[in-house]
């Protein structure tokens with residue numbers, strides 16, 4: 001799970017949302033050296049559902065929010081290695097900025113416009129939905145949550161002319177009704193911010209992920225991939 005690929009500006013709070021271009025290049029290089037197969041989210045969902053026999057050492061790369069820095073700092077690296085990836089865009093804010101947390105973070109981060117989104121869609125990047133305005137789906141009225149989920153899918157499909165198969169819950173916040181709406185909208189799967197690996201039999205509508213952050217140094221990155229560190233982090237804390 002990535003957000004920004006770039007150098008955080010001095011004033012930015014929650015700097016952990018950034019990964020520097022240099023670290024990102026290392027991480028992509030490492031995945032290849034270590035023999036991981038970087039696959040589409042579709043393959044991960046198929047694996048969770050019991051298909052996809054080659055399900056060992058599979059990795060899928062996801063980028064939340066659709067920041068413009070993806071185009072300059074991540075896309076060329078992904079292209080170099082031939083890695084697929086999924087970018088989850090906030091459909092009502094294309095071409096604008098992170099209105100949902102700009103005040104809190106003290107930084108306006110540019111979001112891709114539709115032209116950029118279409119370009120990526122035509123160049124091997126899967127475009128996923130991340131609602132229209134980035135609300136906490138578990139904390140708003142069920143009808144509003146439904147509109148955010150169905151509406152974002154429809155809007156991206158209209159703009160790209162393709163199917164949108166994957167959804168990402170803003171803040172990883174969801175309830176049963178939101179998951180139900182994601183299923184009813186026709187998505188094949190959805191990602192959460194629950195930490196850990198995806199195992200066979202896991203619910204494809206609440207897929208776990210591994211956060212990569214500004215302070216994910218090479219050794220941390222390697223620990224996240226090769227040990228049960230993330231599984232332990234993902235367990236509910238004992239009281």
Ligand SMILES: [Zn+2]
Nearest residue numbers: 064065170171
């Ligand atoms: Zn988000």
